[in-house]
Amino acid sequence: MRLRDSLWIEWTIALRFLLDNRLQSLLIIFGIAVGSAVIVFITALITGLQANVIERTLGTQAHIRILPLDEVNRVVPLPAGSVGLLLESPRAQRLRSISNWQAVRQVLDQQPQIRAVSPQISGPALARRGVARSSVTLLGIDPERYLKIIALDQELIAGEFRVEAGHVLIGKELASDLGLGIGDKLRLDAGDGREALVDVSGIFELGVRELDARFVYLDLKQAQTLLDLPGGVTVIETRVEQIFQAEQIAQRLARLTGLQAESWMQTNGQLLNALRSQSLTTEMIRIFVGISVAFGIASVLAVSVVQRTREIGILRAMGSPRGQILRVFLLQGGLLGLLGSAAGSAVGWALVQVFNGLGPKLFQIILDPVLIPVAMLLATLTGVLAAAFPARRAARYDPAVAIRYA
Structure with a gap:
């Protein structure tokens, strides 16, 4: 059988299985759509919030400041064999110009x-x-x-x-x-x-x-x-192209000039921690939503395998190889992920527009054009991976046993 014909048969069977139980398929697509909408909207919201905070914070300060080295006390060496007690206070810093x-x-x-x-x-x-x-x-x-x-x-x-x-x-x-x-x-x-x-x-x-x-x-x-x-x-202020590389650039400039180089990341440690916490929160939300979507797809397809035991046995008896049965259920997982994520991405995009138009207007959410295709791709891959276990189970069915006990 040619590859094109084989793929057509597998797509036809996969769609038939999904359409035979429309309510079950619609429920899992709805669940995936909710998860995808949450991922798209929350990611766009946190990204927009971080961009707004950075813009407001760095809008009033330089990325890197070059300063003179601090003045320190000189310790007078003692004659050989002498013992001394040293009580030293930090030296007061006077206003000084950067040399040359x-x-x-x-x-x-x-x-x-x-x-x-x-x-x-x-x-x-x-x-x-x-x-x-x-x-x-x-x-x-x-x-x-x-x-x-x-x-x-x-x-x-x-x-x-x-x-x-x-x-x-x-x-x-x-x-x-x-x-x-x-x-x-x-x-x-x-x-x-x-x-x-x-x-x-x-x-x-x-x-x-x-x-x-x-x-x-x-x-x-x-x-x-x-x-x-x-x-x-007293200071030379700079702006850099990549703001999150400011600390590494500052260290290099300190070695290059022999002066102090103070980055915004050093002086705004609490802000940086807050931004990292927001990013970590977003990643955790993505992971847990992805896990819930994967379990939903896996559970639905596991039930579908049980419900389709007789049909699977008949297909195997008619000569369908195990690989073809495996691909049928993997296609179902991918289709569920793709359809659900497409609907969810549309809802997420709509929520962003509502926030920008009717929200508190504290800041604008700029939706990254790459976000929606990436979300759909990840959801589709999650669907395929989630379908792997039910698909392997269906492919291992013995045709005679499947037909007899179905």
């Missing part, structure tokens, strides 16, 4: 994994307006480079993005605390008589209260003057 930072910036610009590099100087100061005052952090930036790290111009709620001599950007909370508006004067005091009177050109809202209450963006040169670091920068 222009060369470091040039090296970072040449790294293929780094998308943007921005030198910056930051330090503490006191913001005053009349009798009101507030402790702030001065951030001296190169506007063109900094916007490639953080899209600060898109976070403005008033004014314009103007960072130059005599003009600064302040956060919404700081503006509220000091009663400031666009065009108002603000005095910045960095201590030791270093002061500057500046105009507020823009007000931003990063969505983090602490940042909106403390950050003051100003021109790099003016910040260097106020912080008494002429020509220096």
Whole structure:
């Protein structure tokens, strides 16, 4: 018998067996559809939630920060034969510039994994307006480079993005605390008589209260003057192409530059743990739903084998080889998985659209186009594997015994 004819016979028998007991087949297809819908929707939801959390978190910070090495105490060597007791306190860290930072910036610009590099100087100061005052952090930036790290111009709620001599950007909370508006004067005091009177050109809202209450963006040169670091920068911020490789890239940059390299994964350990827990939860849901689907298919086909004992015996008596009987039940498992997953994927897609259209609209779920075909493929393979045991049992039937006791 030619292969094409054999396959046609097997498909015909498999479909006949499924259609003869429509209610049983519909119930298992419904169960598979529910499982597939859960997998598609939950996977898309968790992926969308993680993307939103990462975007909001990393939207206000760099992926990797290059910093000067910490200063440490020097231990004076004792003369030979001497014994001494050492009481050492950690050394206070003063505001310091990165040595030869222009060369470091040039090296970072040449790294293929780094998308943007921005030198910056930051330090503490006191913001005053009349009798009101507030402790702030001065951030001296190169506007063109900094916007490639953080899209600060898109976070403005008033004014314009103007960072130059005599003009600064302040956060919404700081503006509220000091009663400031666009065009108002603000005095910045960095201590030791270093002061500057500046105009507020823009007000931003990063969505983090602490940042909106403390950050003051100003021109790099003016910040260097106020912080008494002429020509220096205290940190070089970068963005990388692959954010989840930031820690490995940071370690390589530390070896390359001889400086500290601090990744977002190091400074946001709790966030990273939360993301990993969400991913683990999603995987567990997939596994348990897959197991339940597999057991459902296996149980239905096991019952089908018992119900079809006589038909199987007749097929074997008519010359059908064991391999053909085996393939009939494997095809049934695959068809159940395919039909159920197709219906479930459609339901999952519809749930995503309902969430995006009628949900709380906290974030948008972007459905990965690969998710639905992969879910259908896995469900089909699960159906075939689940059908393996009942199929082997049916293929081993002796035709005479099957017909006699059916």
